[in-house]
Amino acid sequence: xxxxxxxxxxxPVFDPDLLSRCISCGFCLPACPTYAETGDEASSPRGRxxxxxxxxNGDLAPDDPTLKEQSSQCLGCRACEPVCPAGVEYGxxxxxxxxxxxRGRRMPVLARxxxxxxxxxxxxxxxxxxxxxxxxxxxxTSALASGGASLMLGCFERVxxxxxxxxxxxxxxxxTVPASQSCCGALHAHNGDTATGERxxxxxxxxxxxxxxxxxxxxxxxLASVLGRARVRExxxxxxxxxxxxPLGELRVDGRRARVAxxxxxxxxxxxxxxxxxxxxxxxxxxYVELPSAGTCCGAAGTYSLLRPRESRRILTxxxxxxxxxxxxxxxxxxxxxxxxxxxxxRRRRSQVKAVHLAELLLMAGESRFPVA
Amino acid sequence: xxxTARAALRxxxxxxxxxETDGELVPxxxxxxxxxxxxxxxxxxxADTAEVGAVLDIATxxxxxxxPRGAGSNLCAATVASRGGIVLVLxxxxxxxxxxxxxxxxRVQPGVTSATLAEAASRDGLLWAPDxxxxxxxxxxxxxxxxxxxxxxxxxxxxxxxxxxxxxxxPTGEVIRTGGRLHKDVAGYDLTRLLTGSEGTLAVxxxxxxxxxxxxxxxxxxxxxxxxxAAAGRAVTAIIAAGIxxxxxxxLDRSCIRAVEDFARLGLRTDAGALLLFGxxxxxxxxxxxxxxxSDVCTAHHALDVTxxxxxxxxxxxxxxxxxxxxxxxxxxxxxxxxxATVPRPRIAEMVDRIDAIGARHGVTIATFGHAGDGNLHPxxxxxxxxxxxxxxRAERAFAEIFAAAIDLGGTIxxxxxxxxxxxxxxxxxxxxxQIDLLRRLKTAFDPAGILNPGKLGS
Ligand SMILES: Cc1cc2nc3c(=O)[nH]c(=O)nc-3n(C[C@H](O)[C@H](O)[C@H](O)COP(=O)(O)OP(=O)(O)OC[C@H]3O[C@@H](n4cnc5c(N)ncnc54)[C@H](O)[C@@H]3O)c2cc1C
Ligand code: SF4
Ligand code: SF4
Numbered sequence: 001x002x003x004x005x006x007x008x009x010x011x012p013v014f015d016p017d018l019l020s021r022c023i024s025c026g027f028c029l030p031a032c033p034t035y036a037e038t039g040d041e042a043s044s045p046r047g048r049x050x051x052x053x054x055x056x057n058g059d060l061a062p063d064d065p066t067l068k069e070q071s072s073q074c075l076g077c078r079a080c081e082p083v084c085p086a087g088v089e090y091g092x093x094x095x096x097x098x099x100x101x102x103r104g105r106r107m108p109v110l111a112r113x114x115x116x117x118x119x120x121x122x123x124x125x126x127x128x129x130x131x132x133x134x135x136x137x138x139x140x141t142s143a144l145a146s147g148g149a150s151l152m153l154g155c156f157e158r159v160x161x162x163x164x165x166x167x168x169x170x171x172x173x174x175x176t177v178p179a180s181q182s183c184c185g186a187l188h189a190h191n192g193d194t195a196t197g198e199r200x201x202x203x204x205x206x207x208x209x210x211x212x213x214x215x216x217x218x219x220x221x222x223l224a225s226v227l228g229r230a231r232v233r234e235x236x237x238x239x240x241x242x243x244x245x246x247p248l249g250e251l252r253v254d255g256r257r258a259r260v261a262x263x264x265x266x267x268x269x270x271x272x273x274x275x276x277x278x279x280x281x282x283x284x285x286x287x288y289v290e291l292p293s294a295g296t297c298c299g300a301a302g303t304y305s306l307l308r309p310r311e312s313r314r315i316l317t318x319x320x321x322x323x324x325x326x327x328x329x330x331x332x333x334x335x336x337x338x339x340x341x342x343x344x345x346x347r348r349r350r351s352q353v354k355a356v357h358l359a360e361l362l363l364m365a366g367e368s369r370f371p372v373a
Numbered sequence: 374x375x376x377t378a379r380a381a382l383r384x385x386x387x388x389x390x391x392x393e394t395d396g397e398l399v400p401x402x403x404x405x406x407x408x409x410x411x412x413x414x415x416x417x418x419x420a421d422t423a424e425v426g427a428v429l430d431i432a433t434x435x436x437x438x439x440x441p442r443g444a445g446s447n448l449c450a451a452t453v454a455s456r457g458g459i460v461l462v463l464x465x466x467x468x469x470x471x472x473x474x475x476x477x478x479x480r481v482q483p484g485v486t487s488a489t490l491a492e493a494a495s496r497d498g499l500l501w502a503p504d505x506x507x508x509x510x511x512x513x514x515x516x517x518x519x520x521x522x523x524x525x526x527x528x529x530x531x532x533x534x535x536x537x538x539x540x541x542x543x544p545t546g547e548v549i550r551t552g553g554r555l556h557k558d559v560a561g562y563d564l565t566r567l568l569t570g571s572e573g574t575l576a577v578x579x580x581x582x583x584x585x586x587x588x589x590x591x592x593x594x595x596x597x598x599x600x601x602x603a604a605a606g607r608a609v610t611a612i613i614a615a616g617i618x619x620x621x622x623x624x625l626d627r628s629c630i631r632a633v634e635d636f637a638r639l640g641l642r643t644d645a646g647a648l649l650l651f652g653x654x655x656x657x658x659x660x661x662x663x664x665x666x667x668s669d670v671c672t673a674h675h676a677l678d679v680t681x682x683x684x685x686x687x688x689x690x691x692x693x694x695x696x697x698x699x700x701x702x703x704x705x706x707x708x709x710x711x712x713x714a715t716v717p718r719p720r721i722a723e724m725v726d727r728i729d730a731i732g733a734r735h736g737v738t739i740a741t742f743g744h745a746g747d748g749n750l751h752p753x754x755x756x757x758x759x760x761x762x763x764x765x766x767r768a769e770r771a772f773a774e775i776f777a778a779a780i781d782l783g784g785t786i787x788x789x790x791x792x793x794x795x796x797x798x799x800x801x802x803x804x805x806x807x808q809i810d811l812l813r814r815l816k817t818a819f820d821p822a823g824i825l826n827p828g829k830l831g832s
Contacts, residue, residue: 020707020759024405025700026446026510030486039418039464040392040400041445047400054399066396085636085697087704 007058013100014056014093021088022049028080028088033297033315034073042070045080045090052097062100071101072108073311075304076190077297078270091271092225095194102192111191111303118155118183149211149238151175152204152223155183157216157336164215164336167359168235171366172213172243181207184214186222190302201226213238215359217265217335218302221272234268236334236358240277247284249365251330259328260286260361263319263342264295265335278334278358285365289326293319300341312341320345323353332358374414374457378435382417382459385427390418390465401442401460402453405507406795407708409450413440416460422579425461425542429577432459432824433544440826441573443484443515446507448711449793451519451572455828463514466579469493476554478537479583483514490583499585502529505789506696514578520570522789524692527613527746528620528653529586531789533569540580541568544820554582567815572791573826575819589654593664594621594688595681597671598645602626602741603729605647606722608674609745612651612667613718619663621652622746623695629742629753632701637694645677649745650695652688698742699753705740706755708765712772714779715749715788727778728752735771737764749788776802792830800830 024046029035034043041047048070054060055067071094078091102108149172153165169175184204189197204212205227212232214220220234239245251258260282268274275295282288299305299315323331323346331346331353333339342355356364383391392398393415403410414437419425432439438458445452454460467484474497481490487508491501504523505511511521517539522531538552552558552565568576599605605624612622625633625648634641641648649671653663668679682688703709716724725741728750732739743750752775754768776786776799786799801809816831817823823832 017707021703023407023700023703023709024403024445026405026444026507027697027700029444029510030488042392042397042400044400050400050403051396054396060395060399064394064396066394066399070396085633085700087636 009056009058009062012056014052014096016056018089018093018096019049019053019056021086022046022084023086024050025086028084031079031083033075033077033079037311037314042066043073045084045088048074049088049090049093052093055097055100068101071097072307075266075297075299075301077266077301079266079296081270082273091267095189095197098190098192099194107192108303108307110306114303114306115188115191115193115196118187148209149175149213149233149242150208151177152184152208152212152214152216152219153177153181154214154216154219154336155187161336161339161357164339164357164359167357167363168213168215170363171235171239171245171359175213176209178207178209184219184223185226186219187302189222197222198226205231211238211242215334215336215357217268217272217274218337221267224272229272234265234272234274234334236278236281237268237272237274239362240280247281247362247365249285249368251286251361251365252368253329258286258330259289259326260330260332261289261291261323261326261328262294262332262334262358263291263298263338265333265338266297266301268334269295278332281358281362282332285362286330289328291322291326291331293322298338298341300335300337302337305337305341316341316345320349320351324349324351328353330361331355332361334358374437374459375435378431378437379415381431382415382428385431386417386419386424390420392416401445401462404442404445404447404450404452406448406450406453406793407710409453409455409794411454411457413454413460414457416462418462418465420465422540422542422548425463425577425579426546426548428459428461429542429544429824430546433546433822436822437824438827439544439577439824441514441518441577443512443518444486444507444510446511447515447519447791447793448713449519449787449791449795451791451793451826451829453794455794458824461577463577463579464512470580472497472499472585474499477585477587478554479585481513481581481583483512483517483578483581485513487511487513487516494585495588498588500588501535501583502586503532503535506699508696513581513583517569517578517581518571518573519791520789522744522747522749524623524695524744525620526744526749527622528618533566535584536565536569536581537584538582539565539568539578541576541578543576544822544825548579549576552582556584570791572793572830574816574829574831575825577825591657591660592620592652592654592688593660593681594650594652594691595664595668595679596641596691597649597651597668597676597679598642599647599649599676601646603722603725604675605649606725606745608649608671608676609721610719611674612670613746615666615670617663617666617670619651619653619667619746621650621692623650623743624648624745625650625695625698625742626740628705628738628740629698629702632704632740633694633698635704636697636701637690639690639694641694642678649676650691652692695742699751702740702753702755706757707759708756709753710756710768710772711751711753712775713749713751713787713790714775714784715747716779716782716784718746718748720782720784721745721748721750724748724750724778724782724784727782728775731771731774731778735767735774737768737771739771744788747788748784794829797829797832
């Protein structure tokens with residue numbers, strides 16, 4: 001046995017209160033996708049927390065390869081949070097870990113490039129405009145005071161899936177869409193830049209009046225962690241509980257009620273505890289089918305699919321197997337990352353199943369028309 | 374550890390199943406026991422019995438300790454590498470080899486979790502009875518090696534009542550098979566029972582043949598609230614004295630109720646001083662009758678409120694919430710120290726009173742929950758700050774007195790969590806010098822080189 005004197009780091013990486021919460025009971029092990037994959041404690045929540053402690057206490061050298069590997073192998077899906085009886089806020093710990101681990105040059109190049117792009121306003125807005133993003137409105141200060149709700153467009157979503165924002169607006173016509181909005185900072189917070197993550201979230205809070213409604217579960221959870229739960233609503237949550245909206249119509253395929261599954265957004269489910277809202281909405285317009293792993297990460301996990309493509313693809317393969325076996329017509333997403341990931345997987349498989357954002361499905365049912373894509 | 378030993382280990386299990394760098398070893402430096410931690414020299418994940426044998430062979434040759442490990446959920450520092458060495462993780466041996474309904478048995482590898490086995494058995498209409506709170510993670514190997522109890526102990530007993538036979542690798546390399554598929558077999562010393570609860574100090578279990586029961590058709594659960602834990606304890610004694618032997622009698626005191634409610638949000642009454650969870654299973658008439666009788670006894674013993682959960686889902690939720698008591702308590706502070714004192718059933722209320730008095734005398738708050746029907750209490754001290762050495766010392770003193778009180782009432786220092794490294798210093802008080810000596814001779818007979826989990830039971 002080697003002796004580890006343990007010289008604590010000059011500045012603590014982690015909030016000590018968060019770190020001491022974990023009692024190593026192991027209840028979180030069965031919930032963790034990366035532990036299921038490797039069977040190694042190091043890739044489990046409990047193991048990672050022990051690694052964090054070793055880093056904090058100086059029991060491990062800051063450049064230890066396992067620290068680096070595990071801070072990036074973790075999906076950040078937070079499936080370990082709702083199952084933890086001790087209430088360990090793993091998502092916060094991971095952000096603090098990556099902030100330390102990926103500081104400066106150690107940040108993955110791809111993550112850095114994405115964050116640079118997302119932090120800017122102009123290019124995205126132009127791109128979005130070309131592909132038909134919802135028209136932005138000029139917000140008057142009276143709207144701010146009236147406490148109405150506004151729609152956040154999402155930096156990547158408005159470019160990749162402009163229809164989602166339009167569908168949301170059609171469902172909730174009263175939403176204001178302020179022109180000046182950029183990235184909410186989730187991308188930064190999850191990739192080792194918590195300061196920018198917070199700053200951007202605050203900026204979003206200033207740009208968007210009233211309740212911020214978003215079609216992205218991941219953005220909702222990040223904004224809520226900075227601005228407070230009361231300011232932020234993910235769309236399905238808003239539709240089901242925060243507005244007068246009632247689902248209309250029915251989704252039909254081949255003359256029958258369509259079969260629809262859902263892929264949860266990890267941060268929406270595990271961070272904000274929103275589980276029933278999207279299911280209830282879908283059940284109103286179609287035959288809802290629960291996938292066995294609906295609540296488990298699809299492998300998109302923010303930048304994970306770009307940074308760790310092999311692992312991401314492995315997780316996705318299992319997911320697509322399940323979607324295929326479920327015999328559904330659609331799989332609904334409530335987060336743009338999941339939508340992109342599912343589409344990639346289904347396309348690769350030449351599947352008949354279509355991945356569509358919940359907002360679009362609701363709109364299709366209401367208008368009783370079907371997607372072409 | 375010698376470089377050639379490392380190379381030999383690596384070639385036995387394959388490089389993908391061998392760990393040796395600092396960072397790789399950190400997650401295997403502790404289990405669920407607070408305050409105990411030591412870094413091993415290597416971690417190996419063998420695939421089968423042969424690889425386990427080969428690892429033990431290398432360890433003997435190089436005189437390196439071997440620490441068998443399942444899920445590492447034990448609460449007595451039984452898997453901490455206090456003298457370094459090789460942590461032998463058995464989770465890759467995770468197959469259910471056979472479920473034989475006609476013989477009411479299962480044959481499994483040690484890395485299967487208790488919950489997985491229970492689920493598989495239930496598909497055949499059978500029950501895997503041992504039910505530790507940690508069932509979703511705890512492996513069958515670890516459950517046998519700690520002779521774990523659980524939430525059904527009163528009616529169903531503990532793990533040792535279900536182990537029919539074992540395959541185990543001795544530290545000297547031989548593979549033995551004890552017992553077997555027979556429900557009766559008296560050929561030889563009962564080595565199956567000796568290995569059950571041996572905490573990885575005598576042999577490595579690589580396969581187990583386990584008794585199953587027909588699954589009960591109905592399960593019912595009720596809750597009674599009391600003004601304090603001793604009152605709940607008196608009701609428990611009265612229930613058993615009335616000749617009722619239910620599956621479950623679990624209790625929680627006020628702090629535990631609050632912590633659990635904070636997590637599970639089931640609408641438990643947080644103003645009550647104690648909660649008693651009672652439950653039974655079997656034919657529906659019998660269950661209903663048992664629940665009614667228990668409700669009556671509770672009412673007669675001044676329960677503030679008694680309800681029974683009609684729905685299975687709610688009964689399951691209540692049990693699940695009870696299983697979370699320990700980790701939920703850790704919400705209250707940085708350090709959670711837990712004990713496992715067990716007394717004869719009629720003395721539960723008395724033990725509860727003594728724990729309260731001891732806590733008050735040392736100025737520490739002790740929250741208590743436990744398997745009341747088994748006389749098994751888990752007094753738990755939550756310390757706000759880890760650096761508060763004064764409180765930690767006072768808690769330690771209080772716990773020493775709690776041990777003494779348990780023994781004084783004809784009980785034990787550990788009902789189910791085991792000895793490991795954590796309780797070893799107190800073992801001789803309980804067993805006496807002659808028995809300790811015999812334990813050591815037994816240990817030497819199995820493990821002459823002393824490589825298997827040294828510093829624990831039998832050392
Ligand atoms: C929240 C919580 C609740 C708990 N509730 C209960 C409860 O209700 N009742 C109860 O009795 N316990 C309980 N425990 C304690 C513990 O979970 C059980 O003892 C469990 O059965 C241990 O299983 P494991 O796989 O984690 O074993 P580990 O912790 O990995 O190992 C335990 C011991 O078994 C040995 N071992 C493991 N596998 C083998 C093998 N294949 N061959 C030989 N030796 C082996 C180890 O060396 C060690 O000595 C609880 C623990 C927690 C954290
Ligand atoms: S994170 Fe929570 S569930 Fe996991 S080991 Fe720690 S306390 Fe237990
Ligand atoms: S965030 Fe997800 S991948 Fe990371 S430790 Fe928790 S459950 Fe595992």
